[in-house]
Every structure is written in structure tokens, then in C-alpha cells.
Amino acid sequence: MKFVGLVLRNLWRSKLRTGLTILSTTVALFLFVMLRTLVTSLDASVDVADASRLVVRRSTSLIFPLPLSYKDRLAAVEGVTGVTWMNWFGAVYPADERGFFAQFAVDHETFFDLYPELLLTPEELAAFKNERTACIVGEKLARRYNWKPGTDVTLRGTIYPGDWTFTIRGIYRARTPEVDATTMYFQWKGFDERMAAEDQGGQVGVYVIRLADANQSAQTAQRIDALFANSSAETRTETEKAFQLGFVTMMGNVRGAVRILCIFVLSGFLLVAINTMMMAARERTREIAVLKTLGFPDALILKLVLAESSLLGLLGGLIGCFGGAFVLGGLSASGNAMFATFVVRADTVWIGILIALGMGLVSGLIPAIGAARLRVVDALRQA
């Protein structure tokens, strides 16, 4: 501990250089936290999927609907304890055309029963069920647009043309941070009535069914697909997790790309830190020689230089990781479209800090070994 003062003094001898190095570490670790959170959040969106839920969709493509008449036949399948259905709406909010959020037309009687992770008060649920144009929005979405219960929200349809106005009757909370809280759900019944007027009623995007036993998902899926085989609308049934994973894999090898990006970012930081430490050690050649003359052993000199470089990395790591967690947490809480589902995990922060510490240590190795091997007489003569 008695050498801490010496390490700190040396670290702050060139404030600008130290500050810029810490800044580069901060930026690198901030990016690391962001990129890793992107991956873990994508994974989480799959992980939160309920194992006891199956998604039934048209076998040919998700864009083709299934008939409403399937609901009773699905409910009758052995092991099925609940059925609900929904349609992807895909409209634009004219007040913020670039601010994407998902909207689904859902069956008002059954949907929230199958999705207990979306929390509503009994009053909100009752209000939603009692009104054809009622909608429920996630708390992050409501925060983003400052929506309150009773607010009318008009959307401009893209798949289903025209203006669609809904009245917010409830704001749902997510049971865990990983659950999306940026979606709008409105009554399928009202949607269907309007579509029926255009001769397009009775069409369902996907069915979601709940099983009594999650271990029976494969057999039940086979049973359902067999039930509708050779019909005009054959089905493809899969677990909710597999269904979600399908969307993630559509984005390509995100995990691999992010890993490569992380390596580049952190390598850049490592080179900057190595350069800083080498410059710092070279500038202090004479002082290191003097310390050795005073009796500082080689091992202690090595440790002092490594402590300095590690501290440099650690400071940048702490600011970058906690700063990243704070900023992303703030953006996520504000309902920002891009970051709404970002949840910075504790292990991301700790891994980032460990990486920063490790890289600080590595960056100090070359100058530390050089300082430890320094011949006092040569150094005093050169300087």
C-alpha cells in the first residue's frame, strides 16, 4: 500500500496523456458493453420464451394467414390448455414515423391469460375487454411518447391500409427486465370487423397454444401439423423459443460479427495503452535507474510499472463499463426504439472490467520488463 502514492503520482505526471488513454479505454469498453448487451439481449428475447407455449403458423410462410376456424380444433388437441391468436399489424405512428414499435391485434379474451409475464391490473384488463378500439401499451412505450390511459393513438396502416385510432386503456409492466415492454396490443375483434368489411375477415396471423406439459411440445406439435396436413392451410408448429430464434437468425451471424468487432475495438485500445506505457517508461529511464540505485529491486520496479498500467486500464474500464450500463439503462428505460430491449447484465460489466484490467496489465508488460532489466549505470550515463 505504501507504494500506491508513487504509482498515482506517476500516473498523473502527464495528465493529458493519461486522460486521453483513459478516454480511449472508456470508449473501447463502452462499445464492448454495448455490443455484448446487443447479443445478450437478443439471446434474452429467445430465453424468455415460455417452454409451454407453441406457435402455430402457416407452413408456407409467416405472411400467409390461417383461418379463424382452426381455434376450436386446436383447443381440442390433447394436452392443449389454452389457445389465443394474433396478427402482426406493422403500422406507422405518424407523429414519429422513424420510431418503430411493434403492434399486434390480439384476442382480448385469451391473450393476457396466456402471457402472464405482461402485468395488468384487473381494471385495466376489464377496460380493454369492454371496448373494440381499446389498446394496451408497454410502460417503456408509454414513457417514450408520454402516453397515458385515455390517450387516443392514431396509426397509419401499411399492411392494412387506412388510419386506425385506438384508445389506451391500460399500460402493462414487464414481469422481468428481459420481457419486452415496448409493444402495443389492441383488440383483434375490432380489427377483424373492419377487415371483414373489406372481405378479409377471419384471418389469423399465428396461433399460440399453451400446453399442460412442456415436455410434450414435440409430440403435440407433430399432432397439430398432422391434423391440418393436406388442408388448404397447412401449419407449421414450433416452440415459442424456436419461433423467436427464427427472427434472430434472420439477422445473420450477429454473434460472430459482434465478436470480431469487439476484438478490433479492444485491440485498438491495447495498442494505445502499450504506446502510452512505453512512452511513460522511456521518459522515466533515469528515475527508474535512481530508484534502483536506492535499492528498489527489479521485481518491485516491474510491479510498480504493471500496477500503473493496470490502474490505467482499470480506471478506463470502470468508467466505460459503468458508464455504458448507466447510459444504456437510461436509454432503455426511456423507451428509445433502438435500445428498448437492452438489458445490461452484471456479468457484462464485470467481464468488461476484467478485460480492461487484463489489457492494462498486458500493455505494461513490455515496458515493465524493460524497466526491470534496465542497467543502472547505462541509464544514468545516457540520461
Add this chain to the structure above:
Amino acid sequence: MSLVDVEGLRKVYHRDSLEIPVLDSIQLRIEARDFLALMGPSGSGKSTLLNLLGGIDRPTAGRIVIGGEDIGALKSGALAKWRAQHIGFIFQLYNLIPVLTAFGNVELPLLLTPLSRRERREHVMSALRIVGLEDRVHHYPRQLSGGQEQRVAIARAIVSDPTLLLADEPTGDLDSNSAAEILTLLERLNVEHGKTIVMVTHDPHAAERAHRVLHLDKGRMTAAAAPARSR
């Protein structure tokens, strides 16, 4: 037994394939409480001899025994430890650490000891009092004059109460008044505190303060030890 016993000392530097002899056949005895001046032209090997006595360089041949310890036989780590306990260095250019205050600079050798923070403080203040800088404790080297910097360097050299003080041109970078003050301080350390001092100098006036003067030329002793003035 003498405090310092040097026998058949030889030092050769290698530069590429060239062998450059710097010291040869040096025999030297220094008694405790002695004040010895080493003189000679540039390149005569004075500083090399000082470095060898201080254990920051290794002899090519011969033995250096200080306080009964053959320092040539010590390994690097043990030699560093021995240096911390027995040697105090004073350099021509002071060599203070610019980011540390006078207190911090003087405290450096004590960081290697098991002394407590309070004990270290007492030792540092005592050393700074001896050199007359107890009112400059929190000053950084850039805030001190050359003479004051050298006095801080002397305080650093004596703070751990070493066996031997080695001074390499301690007045070489100072004006005549400051030089005289430093030499008086060294004399006091020798007389009042019983410190054994070996001082390299070009300056005959500085050498006069020593008990005896040794002359080196081309790596050899050219004159027998002779008292510069009576004790």
C-alpha cells in the same frame, strides 16, 4: 579491519568487439568515518570506481569487501537489498523525482523498510532538519534552488542511515556559494554524524575538504593516498 577493502579491482567495458579497460589493479582501503576524495581527468575511471563501490556495477575482476560483505558475490536481488541498507548516493544532477515533494523524495528509501508511516515521517523530518530544509517539506523539486535540491538529495542519501555515502561531483552543477554550503554539509555529516564519504570531484577546492585525496589516471591510481589537510 577497514570498512572498505578493494583488492586487484579491474573493470573492462565491451563495446561491440572492442574491450575498453576502465580500471586496473586498484587497491584501496577506506576506514570508517573517512572522507575520501577521488580526483582525476575525465575518463580516468572515478565514477566507475564509485559505481562499483555502490554495487550498481559489477567488477570484471577483483574483490570489493564493504563492512565484511563481498559485494561481488551477491546476486542482483541481494545486492539491491544491501544497497538500500548500506549505501547513500548523491548525484551531480540531484536526480530527484519531479512528481514527489521534498518529503516524498526523502521518504523513498524508507519505503523499502518495515518502518511504520509515523516512523518514516520522523526519519524524513530528521534528515530534512539535518540538511536545513525542514521548511521545504512540501515543495516540489521545481520549486527549489539547485543548492536546495542537492540538500534534499543528501537528505535522501542519509535518511536510512547508510554505512557509506557516495557522492559523484556533488557540487558540479552548483554556483560557488551553494557548492560551499554542500561541502560544509558533507563535512558536518562526516564529523558530527560519523558518516564515511567517498566523493568524486574535479574541483581541488572541494577535494581540500576531504581527509585524503586519491588520483586516478587511465584507470590506475597514480598517487598514493595523501591527506589533503590535517583532520
